[in-house]
Amino acid sequence: MxxxxxxxxxxxxxxxxxxxxxxxxxxxxxxxxxxxxxTPEHARQAAVEAIEDGQADAYTSNKGTLDLREAISAKHDRDNDFSVPPENLIATAGGSEALHLALEAHVDLAEEVVYPDPGFVSYEALTRIAGGDPKPVALREDLTLDPAAVEEAITDETAAFIVNSPANPTGAVQSEEDMKEFARIADEHDVLCISDEVYEHIVFEGDHHSPMSYAESDNVVVVNACSKTYSMTGWRLGWVAASERRIERMLRVHQYVQACASAPAQFAAEAALSGPQxxxxxxxxxxxxxxxxxxxxxxxxxxxxxxxxxxxxxxxxxxxxxxxxxxxxxxxxxxxxxxxxxxxxxxxxxxxxxxxxxxxxxxxxxxxxxxxxx
Ligand SMILES: Cc1ncc(COP(=O)(O)O)c(C=O)c1O
The missing domain is CATH 3.90.1150.10 (Aspartate Aminotransferase, domain 1)
Known part of the structure; x- marks a missing residue:
C-alpha cells in the first residue's frame, strides 16, 4: 500500500x-x-552578466564555484574570528538547505537534536525529516539560550544542538561567554553544534560571536546565507562551513539532492560578498x-x-x-x-x-x- x-x-x-x-x-x-x-545592484548585475555571457548555463562544481568559495572564505577572514578554506565550504540553496545538510549528515534515526524554544520553525521540522527526535529547550527570561539548559538536555542519544544568534523569532543576541560555553559543550560532550548565523550582520548592540571561533574540536558547523544580509531571500544562496570530514559527508547529501546551488545566484552572491558593504x-x-x-x-x-x-x-x-x-x-x-x-x-x-x-x-x-x- x-x-x-x-x-x-x-x-x-x-x-x-x-x-x-x-x-x-x-x-x-x-x-x-x-x-x-x-538586492544590491552590483549583485544583480553580476548575475545578469553571467547569464548573458553564458557562464551560468551549466552545473558548477558540487561545492560551488571556486570563485564563490574564495569570496566566502575571504568574508570569514574579514568578518569573523575564524578561517575556513574554500575546500571546507559548500554553497547551498539558502540557509535552509545548509541546515538540512548538517542534520542529514549527522543525525541517526531517533537521535536527539536540542534547539531553542521559541526557535526558528525549521529546526523541529528538519530534525524530524532527518529521522531525529526534537528536544526543544526553553529560553532564559531575556529570550537568550542558556548554555546550562542545553548541557542539561544533552544525553547519550544527542547528536547535535542548534544555536542561533542573532535569533529568529526573538532578536536575541548571545554573548561571547555563551558562545564560548557552547563551544566547550560541543568539545566536552563530543556533540555537534550547528551554529545558524544567517543574521550575523544585523546586530545593534554588542558584536556577533560564533562558537566556531572557540571550539577546539571540529564539532561546530556554521550555517550562513546571503538571504538576510544582502536581502537575497529569492536567490536561494547559503553555505555550510565545517571541517573536511564533515564537509565530505554533507557533500554526499548535497550532491544527490541539489547537485549544485543555482549558478546565477552563485555569481550574485560572489559579488555581494566581495563588493561594497x-x-x-x-x-x-x-x-x-x-x-x-x-x-x-x-x-x-x-x-x-x-x-x-x-x-x-x-x-x-x-x-x-x-x-x-x-x-x-x-x-x-x-x-x-x-x-x-x-x-x-x-x-x-x-x-x-x-x-x-x-x-x-x-x-x-x-x-x-x-x-x-x-
Ligand atoms: C534563523 C534562520 N535560519 C535560517 C533561515 C533560512 O534562510 P534561507 O532563506 O537562506 O533559507 C531563516 C529564514 O527565515 C532563519 O530565520
Missing amino acids: TDFSDRVEQVSISGIREVFEAAGEDAINLGIGQPDFP DCVDEMVAAFEERRDVLLDGFADMGLDCPTPQGAFYAMPKVPEGWTDEVLDRGVVVVPGEAFGDHGEGYARISYATDMEQIEKALDVMREATNAVRQ
Missing part, C-alpha cells in the same frame, strides 16, 4: 503561512521574515531606528518586551487574545506558539517593513491592547 513516511507525516506546514493566508490583502504585514530592501550598514541602521520606535510603542502600551539586539524581530509578551485582536484589525503578527510551546504568550513582530506601516500598526496594536484589557 502506498503510504507516507512517518517522518513527513509528523511535519506540518508552517503556522506562519496560515497567518498570512488568514489576513486580507490590505493587511499590514509584520509577519514577514525577509528584509524590505532590494555599505548597503548592509544602511539596512541595519534602518532596522535599528524601527526597532526603537516599536519598543517605545510597546512600553507605552505596557507590553513587556526584552530589547532585541539583532535580526529584525521583536517578541513582546502579549495578553491572551491579543494576536487575534490585532489580526482582526488588519495587522499580521505571528503568534509565539508558531515557534514552539514556550512561545505561548508572546507574539513575533517583524519590522522588515517601512516606518509608516510600523506607525500605523502601532496604532492598531494600541487599540487591540485596550480591547483585550477591558
Whole structure:
C-alpha cells in the first residue's frame, strides 16, 4: 500500500503561512521574515552578466564555484574570528538547505537534536525529516539560550544542538561567554553544534560571536546565507562551513539532492560578498531606528518586551487574545506558539517593513491592547 513516511507525516506546514493566508490583502504585514530592501545592484548585475555571457548555463562544481568559495572564505577572514578554506565550504540553496545538510549528515534515526524554544520553525521540522527526535529547550527570561539548559538536555542519544544568534523569532543576541560555553559543550560532550548565523550582520548592540571561533574540536558547523544580509531571500544562496570530514559527508547529501546551488545566484552572491558593504550598514541602521520606535510603542502600551539586539524581530509578551485582536484589525503578527510551546504568550513582530506601516500598526496594536484589557 502506498503510504507516507512517518517522518513527513509528523511535519506540518508552517503556522506562519496560515497567518498570512488568514489576513486580507490590505493587511499590514509584520509577519514577514525577509528584509524590505532590494538586492544590491552590483549583485544583480553580476548575475545578469553571467547569464548573458553564458557562464551560468551549466552545473558548477558540487561545492560551488571556486570563485564563490574564495569570496566566502575571504568574508570569514574579514568578518569573523575564524578561517575556513574554500575546500571546507559548500554553497547551498539558502540557509535552509545548509541546515538540512548538517542534520542529514549527522543525525541517526531517533537521535536527539536540542534547539531553542521559541526557535526558528525549521529546526523541529528538519530534525524530524532527518529521522531525529526534537528536544526543544526553553529560553532564559531575556529570550537568550542558556548554555546550562542545553548541557542539561544533552544525553547519550544527542547528536547535535542548534544555536542561533542573532535569533529568529526573538532578536536575541548571545554573548561571547555563551558562545564560548557552547563551544566547550560541543568539545566536552563530543556533540555537534550547528551554529545558524544567517543574521550575523544585523546586530545593534554588542558584536556577533560564533562558537566556531572557540571550539577546539571540529564539532561546530556554521550555517550562513546571503538571504538576510544582502536581502537575497529569492536567490536561494547559503553555505555550510565545517571541517573536511564533515564537509565530505554533507557533500554526499548535497550532491544527490541539489547537485549544485543555482549558478546565477552563485555569481550574485560572489559579488555581494566581495563588493561594497555599505548597503548592509544602511539596512541595519534602518532596522535599528524601527526597532526603537516599536519598543517605545510597546512600553507605552505596557507590553513587556526584552530589547532585541539583532535580526529584525521583536517578541513582546502579549495578553491572551491579543494576536487575534490585532489580526482582526488588519495587522499580521505571528503568534509565539508558531515557534514552539514556550512561545505561548508572546507574539513575533517583524519590522522588515517601512516606518509608516510600523506607525500605523502601532496604532492598531494600541487599540487591540485596550480591547483585550477591558
Ligand atoms: C534563523 C534562520 N535560519 C535560517 C533561515 C533560512 O534562510 P534561507 O532563506 O537562506 O533559507 C531563516 C529564514 O527565515 C532563519 O530565520
